[in-house]
Amino acid sequence: GYVNWCEALGTVLANDEVKDGLSERGGFPVVQREMMQWSLRVTAYAERLLSGMNTIQWSESLKTIQRNWIGRSEGAYIDFNVAGQYPVSIKVFTTRPDTIFGSTFLVLAKDHDLVAQLTSADQVSAVTQFAAQVAPSKTIGQKTTEGVWTGSYATHPITGDKIPIWIADYVLKDYGTGAIMAVPGDDERDLAFAKAHQLPVVEIINRSGLSQAAIEDKQGVMINSSFLDGMQVEAAIKYILDYLEHNKLGLRQVVYKLRDANFSRQRYWGEPFPIYYDKNGLVHEMKESELPHELPELDDFKPSPDGRSPLARLDHWASPSDGISRETDTMPGYAGSSWYFLRYMDPNNQNAFASKDALKYWQDVDLYVGGVEHAVGHLMYARFWHKFLYDLGYVPTEEPFKKLVNQGMIQGIVESLLLLKDRKEGKAHFISSELAAAREIPKEALSAIPVHISMVKDYGHPDSHLVAEGLDAFIKWRPEYTEAVFECFDGFYQAPDFGKAVFYTQSEVGKMSKRYHNVVNPDDVIEKYGADCFRMYEMFLGPIEQSKPWDTMGIEGISKFLRKLWSLFYNDQDVWVVSANPPKENSLRILHATIKKTGEDIERFSFNTAISQFMICVNELRKTDERSAEVLKPLVQLLSPFAPFITEELWQQLGEPQSVHTSTFPTFDEKWLINSSITYPVCINGKKRSEITLPVGTPNKEIETSAKELPEIIKWLEGQTIKKVIIVPEKMVNIVL
């Protein structure tokens, strides 16, 4: 069949590897090309890939992306006979069979198989010319009404009317049947096309009385539709489907956008297929005794110019004996990524990918953390693959990934110099962002020229700016601006003398990208602050699923925290200060509160709040001068998933022979969490005016009396009548006036 061929990459690609007619990797043009290829029948699992989503804990957005990709629609096939060419008929797909009486013409994709046969002699030149137009290969986002008449007519299956058959760009060959019955009375695109080519329009749905109902909404009453007249749309759909099926004019059908996935690549690096062809070209599987089938050694990995795999050049391998040839294509990357996690369950097994026992024990992947960019590629194929293995009885679950969390992207700050679009005396005129704001210069009058963040002083700070060195570096980097003037608060500066210029940059949150020259290399951060600090800061930035900007300055907060933590163990003379003395009550209270809070936070992936609790805990412990091992040991254990290196070091210094990472997470003791008194906020009409601390178990009556006696409250109550007093146990007091 037809496949996505990318000349530049020298291989075919799966649909999810093609975006807007270009290869996702490299952005090279991709064309349709007829080739003999292996493909995975993912479509056979479309329905189960959809229904399975109800059983897994994935984000709604990710599920939606997969649902859109599968693209299920329920409708019908309807046959239209071609007038004068019996028994030729055109099968169309529609989700709105109820609108059949409004169908005034048919439209085929221009590469539909019947086009040549339907084209009349006098239309041949028009049709071939139109078909030959390099289809603005998926004219991105643009609707078009281009098309031509084939010269033929179809017979309306119910009314028997003759309706013209057209070809047009807006009907796609690879969706449905590649042919539609156009209903300009109820479809925007059909209507636009009908208007452009003066084709008749019949209203078939009365929407009067319906407010602003969108044209696609399945609402309204049928009109001009013979026996359907007067029915509501939903009822009409059901009725006409029964009618079509009963009279053998059509068939209920569900179609999907999802297509079978191409599984052959003309590359060296990939699993070779355990397949060979005999002299008649028939396909055979390799015997199990011949497995594993491994890639042969090769010196030159480039594809051969004829579009065949590099393996095809290796004659003795490709044709091991007379009349026998091997499959020389290899499998795509997603072959391995669809099941590697199963192998982890039993990595040394020589007989199977994993033993029954291992599979029974491990089952599936409990938690998968990954980027949303895999939504329609890897994550879809892995689910398909897993269901297939399940059907064969090789895995115990239908879904591979029970719970999935999409981590957000770390963004960067884009630092730009503002350039006035109007040049000053013919020279480029840059203006400090403070000045531009003060003068209220509109955005349209300015271009933002991204500047490399190494040139910016106080990068990430609100006052980020360039001084003389930065400006020098900038014009050296962008010589076209050598002559430019830079307007700062205290006047104009120009090369070569930037003097004491302070030129403020515009700072915006955006992607970290080479294009914006704002990529922060983790290696550099780790070099300066250490891996623990880097890791913790990434967790501290915000909720895991949210994209958030990297703020270089903020990392100091975590760095300070780790130094404070260290200072609980070593004083500033680097002397070990941990003692075996028992801790005081307050230390135990904060420790156990921290065990509880961070344990719960970890369970709900709220790492940023767990870290904030660690900070509170360390700050509290530092206020005392006790350095009790009884408190510090569990603290090190709590922190070990967050700062694995520093905690391992401290753990050893605490005299533990085993790794902290094999120790068990501490448990909290409820008795250290119970308070003897409670501080109640006292509100008047829901606004806090005072507070009062009372022993636990104070009866409501007493709470109320005490609250009313507070001086601030007395003041507010003066001359007012109390309507009621609400006391929420252990929470608050609200006096309603």
Add this chain to the structure above:
RNA sequence: GCGGGUGUGGCGAAAUUGGUAGACGCGCUAGACUUAGGAUCUAGUGCCGAGAGGCUUGGGGGUUCGAGUCCCUCCACCCGCACCA
């Protein structure tokens, strides 16, 4: 156009079940120590106001003793899909 999501201080954010909005951190301000400070420590820091006090979770409305949280409505931004019949 359809679908998903997000709007809270100068910034990143917290508030888990309708109950003290702004925890924690950055930044900023003042002070201490210091030859020095881009180190450390202390205090302050939502906004308006001299103060009393008022205002405040994108805007407007509602339910409630009480709303960031629930309901209605509008707006802005981000992401995905997009001629899907």
